[in-house]
Amino acid sequence: MAGNGPPPKARKARRNADPIAQTVLRWEHAEAPELPDFRIERDGDLVEFVWPERTREWWQMWVDSPQAEHFGSSDWQYLLDTALIHARYWQGNLSLAGELRLRVAEFGATPSARARLRMVFAEADDADQGRGRSGGPSARERYGNLRMMPGGKAKGSA
Template identity: 55%
Template structure:
């Protein structure tokens, strides 16, 4: 199974702080709304028939529309994801030969927690939860564990 290696280490934990070899290029991009899944015909046994998107693929497409990740998708992002939707449809129709390509393509969009870690994407609510979490000190944790115990005479 192909992969891209382990998730990158948190920069604050690195021993070396080498700078990136190339500076980050910042461009302006305009996010666009998700297009509808298109209607088209495919050839089946020499005849053209309307392509019907599997229900699971329609749900998958809606999931991407509602994902916070898609808020910044550009026209090219949606185009790539639309091509991926065709692979998704083939997969859910039983063509499992496309599974590896499908997995690689959705990984580029941050579909799983591992993918998002590799892409250095985190959801804001996770940061807020970390800030709210308090770690008890060793002393308070142990004293609360043994609070009701007494030495026997």
């Protein structure tokens, strides 16, 4: 008979709803630019800026990184500015370490940064065929033929 029991719970609106609507952008993939040639002022003269070899290696690491396929043009521009900070750091300006650390974290440079950004390596399962990190046989392969002893108790259990 209808009407018995407590009334259904009313659906309550979320109180912590975002006050500003989300903006959806059209995805635009951008190719990595080369480190640019430019001049800087030194002692009143304009001289060619020389990228440290370490910064060139660092830049190539980003170009080849899995994250790069998700970078748009503004990401590459921000990373170019970060490359200049990286170069200055490797030229001895250690006061830039904090800014460099913050900037590379935005791109998922470390395991903790990738975890914070909720990045995972999709090919990891494919590479080990689901066998885990060791590359050895899976638990199903190791223990798949084990069966319960008659009487329901595993051998050695109390």
